Amino acid sequence: MEDIIVDVSAQNSQQVLIDESMTRPVVVDIWSERNEPSKQLSSLLQKLATEYAGQFLLARLNADTEQMLAAQLGVRSLPTVMVLKDGQPVDGFAGAQSEEQIREWLSSFLPSPLDLKLQQAKLLVAEGKDDEALPILRQIYNESSARADIAKTLSVVLLRKNRSAEVEAILSKIKLVDQDSEYQQLKAQLELQLQAADSPAIKALQQALKDNPGDLDSAYQLAVQYSQENRDQEALELLLNLLRNDLGFEKGAAKQAYLDILKAMDAGDPLAAQYQRKLMTLLF
Numbered sequence: 572m573e574d575i576i577v578d579v580s581a582q583n584s585q586q587v588l589i590d591e592s593m594t595r596p597v598v599v600d601i602w603s604e605r606n607e608p609s610k611q612l613s614s615l616l617q618k619l620a621t622e623y624a625g626q627f628l629l630a631r632l633n634a635d636t637e638q639m640l641a642a643q644l645g646v647r648s649l650p651t652v653m654v655l656k657d658g659q660p661v662d663g664f665a666g667a668q669s670e671e672q673i674r675e676w677l678s679s680f681l682p683s684p685l686d687l688k689l690q691q692a693k694l695l696v697a698e699g700k701d702d703e704a705l706p707i708l709r710q711i712y713n714e715s716s717a718r719a720d721i722a723k724t725l726s727v728v729l730l731r732k733n734r735s736a737e738v739e740a741i742l743s744k745i746k747l748v749d750q751d752s753e754y755q756q757l758k759a760q761l762e763l764q765l766q767a768a769d770s771p772a773i774k775a776l777q778q779a780l781k782d783n784p785g786d787l788d789s790a791y792q793l794a795v796q797y798s799q800e801n802r803d804q805e806a807l808e809l810l811l812n813l814l815r816n817d818l819g820f821e822k823g824a825a826k827q828a829y830l831d832i833l834k835a836m837d838a839g840d841p842l843a844a845q846y847q848r849k850l851m852t853l854l855f
Contacts, residue, residue, distance in 0.1 A: 575620050579630040581640055587630050592655040596627040596680050599663075601641055601651040603634045608667045609650035615670055616652070619677070626681050627654075654680055685711050689721055701728045706839045717741075719749035726757050733801035735764050737842065772796055787813055791825055798832050806832055807846045814853060 579587045579599070591597050600616050602609035613631065620629035634641045634649060644653065644660075653663030662680060682690065688711045695704035708725040715721055722741050729738045738761050745754055769777070776793040780786055790813050797806035810829040813820055820826075829850060836843040 573625040574628060575625050576617055576629045576631065579632045579640070580637055584640055587628070588655055589658045591628050591630075592658055595625075597630050597655045598627050598677075599630045599632055599644065599653045599655065601632045601634050601644065601646050601649060601653075603649050605635065606649040609634075612650045612652070612667055615673065619670075619673060623677070623681070626687075627677070656680065685715055685718075685721075689724065693724060696724065696728060701731055702837065704728055705732075705837045709837075709839050709841070712741075717744050719745050719754075723753050723757060726761075730757070730760055730764060733764065733768075734803070735761060735768065736802075736804050768800070768802070770796070770800075773800075785816075787817060787820060791820065791828075794825075794828065798828065803832055803836060804842055807842075811846070811849055811853070814850075818853070 573595075577583070577587055588597060588599065598616065598620070600613050602613040604610065616629055617631075620627065632641060632644075634646065648665050650667065651663065651665045652668075653660050655661065662676070664676065668676070688707055692704040692707040692711070695701070695707070705725075705728050708721065708728060712718070712721045712725050722745055726738045726741050729741070738757070742754070742757060742761065773793065773796050776789050776796060779789040780793060783789070790809050794806040794809040794813070797803075797809065807829060810825050810832075813825050814829065818826070829846075833843050833847060833850075
């Protein structure tokens with residue numbers, strides 16, 4: 572577990588103030604037993620550090636015992652608080668502050684709730700836990716109004732699941748300014764996936780259905796093939812059309828296949844909600 576609060580001294584200052592600030596913000600609290608406002612502020616910062624649970628490291632520097640280190644940091648009065656990132660001081664304040672003021676100050680350099688969820692999702696993706704990452708990515712993709720970096724991470728997961736149509740729609744919304752090397756790589760992977768999508772069995776059934784659009788059996792078999800390749804939208808569309816022609820096809824086999832695909836889809840998948848509505852409309 573990451574440290575949340577540490578006491579900084581000349582002995583550990585390199586590790587705490589420089590090395591640690593390379594990975595997360597370090598809030599340095601310079602305080603003194605002889606200065607009541609600094610003691611009160613220090614208590615408030617400790618409370619917030621615990622609440623923020625490691626988003627930043629609170630480094631407490633006792634100005635009475637570490638006078639040289641306080642001087643090196645340019646401390647002229649107490650209380651003084653500063654934040655270090657990448658080994659450099661980037662912001663700070665002197666004097667007493669309210670909890671509301673400090674929270675607002677912290678928000679200027681800490682990750683937003685969306686960024687924290689994105690970090691969580693990326694960690695899950697790196698661990699191969701795509702099914703856990705996907706609902707988080709869908710949620711923050713919608714909440715962020717399709718932010719490009721979230722869109723790209725979501726596309727990575729969807730490509731692994733052969734959700735080509737959805738990836739195509741997501742990538743089409745990414746603005747030119749965000750079409751970097753990662754975007755180009757995703758586009759290339761999508762093209763390869765689309766080219767390799769149709770197996771000989773699928774091609775044969777597609778041809779059979781093209782030759783005879785009313786061939787419900789071929790439509791059903793093709794939908795089954797699509798679902799096995801995680802091409803859920805194509806499978807559901809075929810099954811929906813089949814059910815419009817024969818709601819009880821093969822003693823309910825088509826309806827059951829439709830429901831099974833919906834059941835297997837990820838939590839919060841907008842495609843599942845869309846096709847649930849379509850089935851309800853058909854049934855009622």
